[in-house]
Amino acid sequence: MSHAVTAADLRNAVRNVPDFPKPGIQFKDITPVLADARLFAGAIDLMTDGYAPGSVDVVVGIDARGFIFAAAAAQKLKCGFVPVRKAGKLPYQTIEQSYDLEYGSNTVAMHVDAVKPGARVLLLDDLLATGGTSAAALALLQKLGANVLEARFLIELKFLDGRANLPGVPVHSLIAY
Numbered sequence: 001m002s003h004a005v006t007a008a009d010l011r012n013a014v015r016n017v018p019d020f021p022k023p024g025i026q027f028k029d030i031t032p033v034l035a036d037a038r039l040f041a042g043a044i045d046l047m048t049d050g051y052a053p054g055s056v057d058v059v060v061g062i063d064a065r066g067f068i069f070a071a072a073a074a075q076k077l078k079c080g081f082v083p084v085r086k087a088g089k090l091p092y093q094t095i096e097q098s099y100d101l102e103y104g105s106n107t108v109a110m111h112v113d114a115v116k117p118g119a120r121v122l123l124l125d126d127l128l129a130t131g132g133t134s135a136a137a138l139a140l141l142q143k144l145g146a147n148v149l150e151a152r153f154l155i156e157l158k159f160l161d162g163r164a165n166l167p168g169v170p171v172h173s174l175i176a177y
Helices: 007-013 031-035 037-047 065-077 132-143
Strands: 015-018 026-029 058-062 080-086 094-100 105-111 120-128 147-156 171-176
Touching (some): 007 037, 031 037, 037 147, 037 171, 065 080, 120 132, 132 147
Parallel strands (some): 058 120
């Protein structure tokens, strides 16, 4: 019988890649977690802990690695999955939200009918850094009238204080650096 996966197990599997994508960045590579069936399933269990089928209407995942976790979580919770994508990638009518980056800005989008008003939403992504993308996703969900229950992340870079950009929503991360 295999023991339950812990956040420490996940942390031990995350690979640190120095100077990627540019010098000075310590990239947190989650692919070893995804490649191990037990760790991946355990990550989904931990990211959905406290939620049961019927308690969430939609799991929203952020482009692109957030899709992996959100889709698996939606399957586990027996609810829908909705992607938040980079602008210009969705085929139907969208609403968009721009946010600032260190240099320049970016825009994310959702379909106008992706989430119904009052829908209970769990927002998932692989990484919380500055919180810009997550804050933009949250703004889109609020525009559609969603009830965002929580934002959950596999990894949080605490020194960047991304949770400060997500006021009014409980934030939970499994691994903090």
